[in-house]
Amino acid sequence: MYAQMVTSEATQDDPEKLAVFQARIDAGEKVEPKEWMPEGYRKTLIRQIGQHAHSEIVGQLPEGNWITRAPTLERKTILLAKVQDEAGHGLYLYCAAETLGVSRDELTEMLLDGRMKYSSIFNYPTLTWADMGAVGWLVDGAAIMNQVPLQRTSYGPYSRAMIRICKEESFHQRQGYHIMMKMAQGTPAQKKMAQDALNRFWYPSLMMFGPSDKDSVHSAQSMKWKIKMNTNDELRQKFVDQTVPQAEFLGLTVPDETLHWNDEKGGYDFAEPDWSEFFDVIKGNGPCNTERLAARNKAWDDGAWVREGLMAHAEKKRTAKLAAE
Amino acid sequence: MKHEWPLWEVFIRGQHGLNHRHVGSLHAPDAEMALKIARDVYTRRNEGVSIWVVEAAHITASSPSGKGPLYEPSESKVYRHPTFFDIPDEAGHM
Amino acid sequence: MTDQTALFEYLLRLGDNTLVLGHRVSEWCGHAPVLEEDIALANTALDLIGQTQMWLGLAGEVEGAGRSADDLAMLRDVWDFRNLLLVEQPNGDFGQTLMRQCLFDVFHVELLTELTRASDGNIAAIAAKALKEVTYHLDRSSETVIGLGDGTEESHRRMQAALDLLWPYVGEMFTPDAVDDAMHAARIAPDLTALRSRFDIRINDILTEATLTKPDSNFAQSGGKTGFRHTEHLGHMLTQMQWLQRAYPGATW
Numbered sequence: 001m002y003a004q005m006v007t008s009e010a011t012q013d014d015p016e017k018l019a020v021f022q023a024r025i026d027a028g029e030k031v032e033p034k035e036w037m038p039e040g041y042r043k044t045l046i047r048q049i050g051q052h053a054h055s056e057i058v059g060q061l062p063e064g065n066w067i068t069r070a071p072t073l074e075r076k077t078i079l080l081a082k083v084q085d086e087a088g089h090g091l092y093l094y095c096a097a098e099t100l101g102v103s104r105d106e107l108t109e110m111l112l113d114g115r116m117k118y119s120s121i122f123n124y125p126t127l128t129w130a131d132m133g134a135v136g137w138l139v140d141g142a143a144i145m146n147q148v149p150l151q152r153t154s155y156g157p158y159s160r161a162m163i164r165i166c167k168e169e170s171f172h173q174r175q176g177y178h179i180m181m182k183m184a185q186g187t188p189a190q191k192k193m194a195q196d197a198l199n200r201f202w203y204p205s206l207m208m209f210g211p212s213d214k215d216s217v218h219s220a221q222s223m224k225w226k227i228k229m230n231t232n233d234e235l236r237q238k239f240v241d242q243t244v245p246q247a248e249f250l251g252l253t254v255p256d257e258t259l260h261w262n263d264e265k266g267g268y269d270f271a272e273p274d275w276s277e278f279f280d281v282i283k284g285n286g287p288c289n290t291e292r293l294a295a296r297n298k299a300w301d302d303g304a305w306v307r308e309g310l311m312a313h314a315e316k317k318r319t320a321k322l323a324a325e
Numbered sequence: 326m327k328h329e330w331p332l333w334e335v336f337i338r339g340q341h342g343l344n345h346r347h348v349g350s351l352h353a354p355d356a357e358m359a360l361k362i363a364r365d366v367y368t369r370r371n372e373g374v375s376i377w378v379v380e381a382a383h384i385t386a387s388s389p390s391g392k393g394p395l396y397e398p399s400e401s402k403v404y405r406h407p408t409f410f411d412i413p414d415e416a417g418h419m
Numbered sequence: 420m421t422d423q424t425a426l427f428e429y430l431l432r433l434g435d436n437t438l439v440l441g442h443r444v445s446e447w448c449g450h451a452p453v454l455e456e457d458i459a460l461a462n463t464a465l466d467l468i469g470q471t472q473m474w475l476g477l478a479g480e481v482e483g484a485g486r487s488a489d490d491l492a493m494l495r496d497v498w499d500f501r502n503l504l505l506v507e508q509p510n511g512d513f514g515q516t517l518m519r520q521c522l523f524d525v526f527h528v529e530l531l532t533e534l535t536r537a538s539d540g541n542i543a544a545i546a547a548k549a550l551k552e553v554t555y556h557l558d559r560s561s562e563t564v565i566g567l568g569d570g571t572e573e574s575h576r577r578m579q580a581a582l583d584l585l586w587p588y589v590g591e592m593f594t595p596d597a598v599d600d601a602m603h604a605a606r607i608a609p610d611l612t613a614l615r616s617r618f619d620i621r622i623n624d625i626l627t628e629a630t631l632t633k634p635d636s637n638f639a640q641s642g643g644k645t646g647f648r649h650t651e652h653l654g655h656m657l658t659q660m661q662w663l664q665r666a667y668p669g670a671t672w
Binding site for chain 2: 455462555558559
């Protein structure tokens with residue numbers, strides 16, 4: 001998902017304290033910032049929330065790529081508002097991570113020098129306007145699958161951030177699908193664009209959920225702590241089951257010849273994405289990894305004088321005020 | 326120079342006259358900027374008509390380990406809640 | 420020039436200013452110095468594009484040729500644009516963007532304040548709505564210009580450079596031509612000379628607090644609002660903004 005392959009940290013804490021902590025989580029209590037928590041819980045959360053936040057920020061770029069080319073004034077405002085929301089979501093999540101004792105600047109630097117990751121999906125290019133539809137429909141659709149259950153996660157600040165995010169995100173997927181509808185019902189060129197976007201984004205969207213984690217010890221620990229609410233496979237299945245009829249409604253073809261309904265399991269059987277491609281992207285060899293990180297680094301470096309200038313001014317004002325008192 | 330903008334907590338009162346409610350945090354160089362940023366970040370959907378910002382460092386919070394002594398004593402004061410009192414329906418709405 | 424033609428031209432000026440500046444500001448999305456500013460800039464851009472829809476929508480009605488706000492935005496070429504040269508200038512660094520914003524905001528606030536009293540009810544109504552948004556823009560841009568001007572040595576230097584670069588585009592806002600005169604006579608547009616003195620008072624206060632020095636020369640570039648001679652930047656902007664509508668004529672999106 002937005003936080004893919006977050007391995008949970010080993011914990012070496014007092015077993016008695018751990019048991020009490022686990023009991024609280026099992027009872028559905030929320031863990032709050034200054035309370036005792038296992039070191040592994042804290043570190044795993046920092047990594048997961050941080051990665052989630054980074055994904056929102058880097059996730060501004062593929063869609064931001066089309067703001068200046070939106071076909072109508074209304075589409076421009078909708079897209080801009082959506083990408084702005086993503087900046088907001090990044091902000092909420094960084095604030096949640098900060099309650100765990102890491103600063104936003106530290107997290108940012110770890111993103112910029114590659115120590116922390118962001119979702120693989122944002123390393124794919126957006127090539128046509130239909131990609132704005134596909135990203136909203138598929139990428140936000142996949143993200144929502146994961147984020148809705150995370151509203152119940154055990155860490156209070158994370159849970160509250162997710163509640164706010166889910167509330168705001170409800171229009172994102174719909175605006176994407178709306179773009180797809182217009183294109184699918186439009187001229188032959190538009191329809192072709194829509195199909196092409198689906199072809200390119202289908203498997204990368206399935207990859208968003210991460211590889212199968214049936215046997216992963218790390219996932220089991222995170223699920224016990226309620227920082228991961230479902231397995232990757234559960235969410236992926238749910239996504240496919242929801243999305244295939246939507247594609248049919250559009251009159252578009254999911255690029256998977258093996259796709260068929262399985263009555264027995266009450267869901268679709270579908271082809272796995274190419275996991276070697278996934279690992280390539282994660283390692284930094286996706287189509288846009290270099291550009292995405294370069295764009296974030298440039299924004300950060302070019303902005304340093306602004307952050308420092310405004311801070312220096314605030315300090316001058318503070319000093320002057322103190323002197324006047 | 327390494328100097329991160331300080332963290333501020335944001336409280337917003339909505340249209341319906343309820344108390345200011347904590348909605349989240351942000352970074353800003355000073356209180357004036359924090360207010361503006363709070364407006365830009367936390368009222369994009371018409372959420373509020375009044376904003377408070379407080380530098381996070383200035384908030385004094387109760388200690389989580391003191392939870393027992395702080396809050397449990399009130400659990401036994403059940404008579405503070407209206408449902409404690411059984412009033413016959415015949416007495417009408419109360 | 421008939422009043423109707425002048426009115427159409429005048430509305431294009433209002434709408435093209437907000438269209439072009441809104442577009443420029445939207446270019447920052449995802450690239451601002453800090454998340455908080457990224458979000459704030461997007462709000463400004465959204466306001467401006469919203470105002471564009473109203474101004475150009477009204478322009479289309481006044482023209483009476485069946486052109487919508489989108490038609491006007493997406494299907495005119497450079498010489499038909501009526502925005503000030505100031506707003507089409509590239510973003511440059513963050514300081515340049517905010518200086519451009521602040522110079523325009525001061526003008527914009529003063530102009531809209533007058534337009535709320537326009538004899539044309541539609542214009543007065545749009546101006547009233549826009550004025551609320553733009554008052555906030557000015558609050559924000561002036562505070563940032565002050566903060567950066569009076570910040571570090573580097574931020575001061577950059578802000579002074581931005582002011583020096585953009586100052587030649589200030590005069591055009593206040594140089595009246597036949598359209599301005601016709602609109603003033605029709606009790607729609609204000610007297611630009613009076614507007615200039617109010618602009619000067621405000622901008623002097625801001626620049627003083629920002630410890631910046633107003634350039635000596637009042638030389639003014641011109642050619643934007645008349646459409647006679649835009650800068651080269653506008654054409655490049657249009658190649659992006661209008662590309663889809665040009666490449667796929669008649670499609671709905």
